[in-house]
Amino acid sequence: MATQINTDVLIVGAGPAGLASSALLSMYGIENLVINKYGWLANTPRAHITNQGTMQVLRDLGVEDRAMALASKQKLMANNVFCHSLAGEEFGRVLSWGNHPARRADYELASPTEICDIPQTYLEPLLLEAAASKGGKIRFNTEYLSLDQDQDGVTAHVRDRLSGEEFTIRSKYMIGADGARSLVAEQLGLPMTGEMGLSGSMNILFDADLSKYVAHRPSVLYWILQPGARTGGIGAGVVRMVRPWNEWLVIWGYDISQGEMTLTEDEAVKIVHQLIGDDTIPVKIRSTSTWTVNNMWATEFSKGRVFCMGDAVHRHPPLNGLGSNTSIQDAYNLAWKLALVLKGQADAALLDSYSAERVPVAETIVTRANNSIKDYPPIFDALGMTASDDPARVGALMAARKGSDDAAKAQRRALNDAIRRKNYEFNTHGVELGTRYASAAVVPDGTPEPEYTRDAELYYHPTTWPGARLPHVWLDHGGKRISSIDLGGKGRFVLLTGPGGEGWRNAAAALADRLGIALPVISIGPDGSDAHDIYADWYYQCGIQDDGAILVRPDNYVAWRSDRLAADPQIALAAALMQVLARRDEARSVSAA
Numbered sequence: 001m002a003t004q005i006n007t008d009v010l011i012v013g014a015g016p017a018g019l020a021s022s023a024l025l026s027m028y029g030i031e032n033l034v035i036n037k038y039g040w041l042a043n044t045p046r047a048h049i050t051n052q053g054t055m056q057v058l059r060d061l062g063v064e065d066r067a068m069a070l071a072s073k074q075k076l077m078a079n080n081v082f083c084h085s086l087a088g089e090e091f092g093r094v095l096s097w098g099n100h101p102a103r104r105a106d107y108e109l110a111s112p113t114e115i116c117d118i119p120q121t122y123l124e125p126l127l128l129e130a131a132a133s134k135g136g137k138i139r140f141n142t143e144y145l146s147l148d149q150d151q152d153g154v155t156a157h158v159r160d161r162l163s164g165e166e167f168t169i170r171s172k173y174m175i176g177a178d179g180a181r182s183l184v185a186e187q188l189g190l191p192m193t194g195e196m197g198l199s200g201s202m203n204i205l206f207d208a209d210l211s212k213y214v215a216h217r218p219s220v221l222y223w224i225l226q227p228g229a230r231t232g233g234i235g236a237g238v239v240r241m242v243r244p245w246n247e248w249l250v251i252w253g254y255d256i257s258q259g260e261m262t263l264t265e266d267e268a269v270k271i272v273h274q275l276i277g278d279d280t281i282p283v284k285i286r287s288t289s290t291w292t293v294n295n296m297w298a299t300e301f302s303k304g305r306v307f308c309m310g311d312a313v314h315r316h317p318p319l320n321g322l323g324s325n326t327s328i329q330d331a332y333n334l335a336w337k338l339a340l341v342l343k344g345q346a347d348a349a350l351l352d353s354y355s356a357e358r359v360p361v362a363e364t365i366v367t368r369a370n371n372s373i374k375d376y377p378p379i380f381d382a383l384g385m386t387a388s389d390d391p392a393r394v395g396a397l398m399a400a401r402k403g404s405d406d407a408a409k410a411q412r413r414a415l416n417d418a419i420r421r422k423n424y425e426f427n428t429h430g431v432e433l434g435t436r437y438a439s440a441a442v443v444p445d446g447t448p449e450p451e452y453t454r455d456a457e458l459y460y461h462p463t464t465w466p467g468a469r470l471p472h473v474w475l476d477h478g479g480k481r482i483s484s485i486d487l488g489g490k491g492r493f494v495l496l497t498g499p500g501g502e503g504w505r506n507a508a509a510a511l512a513d514r515l516g517i518a519l520p521v522i523s524i525g526p527d528g529s530d531a532h533d534i535y536a537d538w539y540y541q542c543g544i545q546d547d548g549a550i551l552v553r554p555d556n557y558v559a560w561r562s563d564r565l566a567a568d569p570q571i572a573l574a575a576a577l578m579q580v581l582a583r584r585d586e587a588r589s590v591s592a593a
């Protein structure tokens with residue numbers, strides 16, 4: 001008889017989405033198995049910008065410190081530099097990723113974590129270890145082929161690529177985290193919108209000591225504006241720091257209409273030298289690869305018992321650095337829901353909220369990343385680089401901006417405006433953290449959505465409005481500084497209240513008992529509360545009265561809130577929690593009571 005492996009959740013793909021899913025499910029005590037077609041993890045450091053939303057997931061997993069030890073820190077990410085080549089003329093810089101003094105406070109106030117740069121080749125092994133050490137099973141050289149699903153589970157047909165043996169894996173649920181060419185999404189027939197293959201890009205990974213051109217203007221991205229930089233690609237050439245200042249990745253476009261691109265080592269060295277602007281620098285090519293710019297997302301992330309996430313359902317260029325981040329946060333959204341359903345604590349209908357909550361995020365990030373490409377032509381235009389093919393003429397047009405006449409003034413203005421506009425690529429804190437979910441797993445409190453007082457893409461607007469990320473404030477807990485987000489996570493709901501909110505405690509205890517779930521109640525307030533609101537930041541941020549309550553989901557999003565102590569706290573809390581858990585019949589009976 002052919003071998004069959006059984007597990008609760010089969011995860012196809014060991015990229016950021018699949019590994020984060022395994023780590024989270026394992027932390028929640030859910031049996032899972034990851035399969036990966038290849039013998040190891042990412043072989044090139046594609047993703048690197050690791051935003052605070054992702055760092056909060058790593059914090060919940062208990063690996064934030066390890067991640068920080070592997071990362072290039074926020075300060076090193078300070079500048080996005082626009083130049084003709086590293087050795088050539090510089091046109092301007094944008095202080096990025098919260099490094100502008102006017103933005104630093106926004107980032108510090110938003111999260112206990114720090115945005116940082118972790119190459120994918122470092123992050124994936126960390127996630128793998130987090131998964132495997134918590135009990136996740138990982139099987140390399142195992143290729144997913146196809147699936148059948150019925151009302152009880154999913155049978156995946158897979159091939160062991162070492163022996164050639166084909167066998168099946170039976171699971172209760174399956175996750176397709178198999179990347180931008182997802183076979184799982186294709187076979188499920190997930191509806192997609194947008195286009196693939198808009199332009200071609202190549203990655204050239206190399207070793208070179210570039211300190212003399214970069215150490216005085218630390219950055220992870222140096223944007224190269226020179227002839228050829230607008231062919232294909234992502235809007236301009238890039239010299240990207242992988243490790244300071246010896247390991248690098250060049251991103252350079254190619255004309256996709258000419259078919260698949262192949263590159264010899266000599267050609268790769270030539271491109272690298274052209275972007276550095278100095279061919280005396282010794283360069284050791286590690287690898288070359290190609291990829292395409294896509295603008296596509298799925299409008300449904302699941303079918304039956306199979307859920308897709310990551311690049312499988314949102315495909316976009318790397319601008320804004322949102323791909324791996326969003327993939328990991330897809331996992332954070334789905335994992336607790338699967339865990340509660342598998343433990344019998346929530347109805348399977350809860351899983352419908354995964355698509356409802358994450359599809360809008362996919363649309364936002366795919367659109368944002370593609371719009372960032374559109375912000376490059378105005379920089380080239382302002383420099384005069386698009387006005388002629390003659391290098392001498394282009395040189396004269398570029399130099400013209402240094403004059404004192406009105407045309408020069410207008411040119412400088414256009415250039416500065418175009419470069420400043422790139423804040424929408426390098427400082428979109430609102431896109432990174434500001435998602436507000438609307439689904440059946442969020443219970444509105446009848447208040448209108450809080451207005452955005454600043455630009456919604458650039459600025460994160462913390463709020464406890466149901467569906468928003470739980471705001472971070474620093475609190476004191478038994479002499480230890482903790483974040484409000486540390487009160488939640490670990491797969492549990494928590495109920496936050498304050499002075500006068502004791503009535504919620506009995507209600508929550510009775511309800512937790514009845515539903516068979518953990519529901520700790522944590523009071524935040526003066527000394528003597530469970531968490532001491534030492535700076536009164538919670539007082540001003542919580543959005544409710546002292547005796548109100550905020551129900552926080554395991555992914556640290558607000559599920560529901562009550563402004564005051566309810567007349568019958570148990571009924572109010574039960575109605576909210578049962579709606580979130582999709583225990584509809586019980587919710588109905590509570591509201592009828």
Ligand SMILES: Cc1cc2nc3c(=O)[nH]c(=O)nc-3n(C[C@H](O)[C@H](O)[C@H](O)COP(=O)(O)OP(=O)(O)OC[C@H]3O[C@@H](n4cnc5c(N)ncnc54)[C@H](O)[C@@H]3O)c2cc1C
Nearest residue numbers: 013014015016017037047048049144179310311323324325
């Ligand atoms: C140049 C570049 C720079 C980038 N920079 C950033 C950045 O700064 N920040 C950021 O957040 N993102 C960035 N990204 C995007 C990021 O790399 C992706 O969004 C991320 O890798 C997606 O993760 P994933 O887990 O969904 O898919 P992938 O990482 O593609 O993983 C898919 C997994 O599925 C496996 N697989 C595929 N088919 C099968 C099969 N049939 N059977 C079994 N296994 C299979 C693969 O082996 C792999 O393990 C960048 C991308 C590029 C190209």
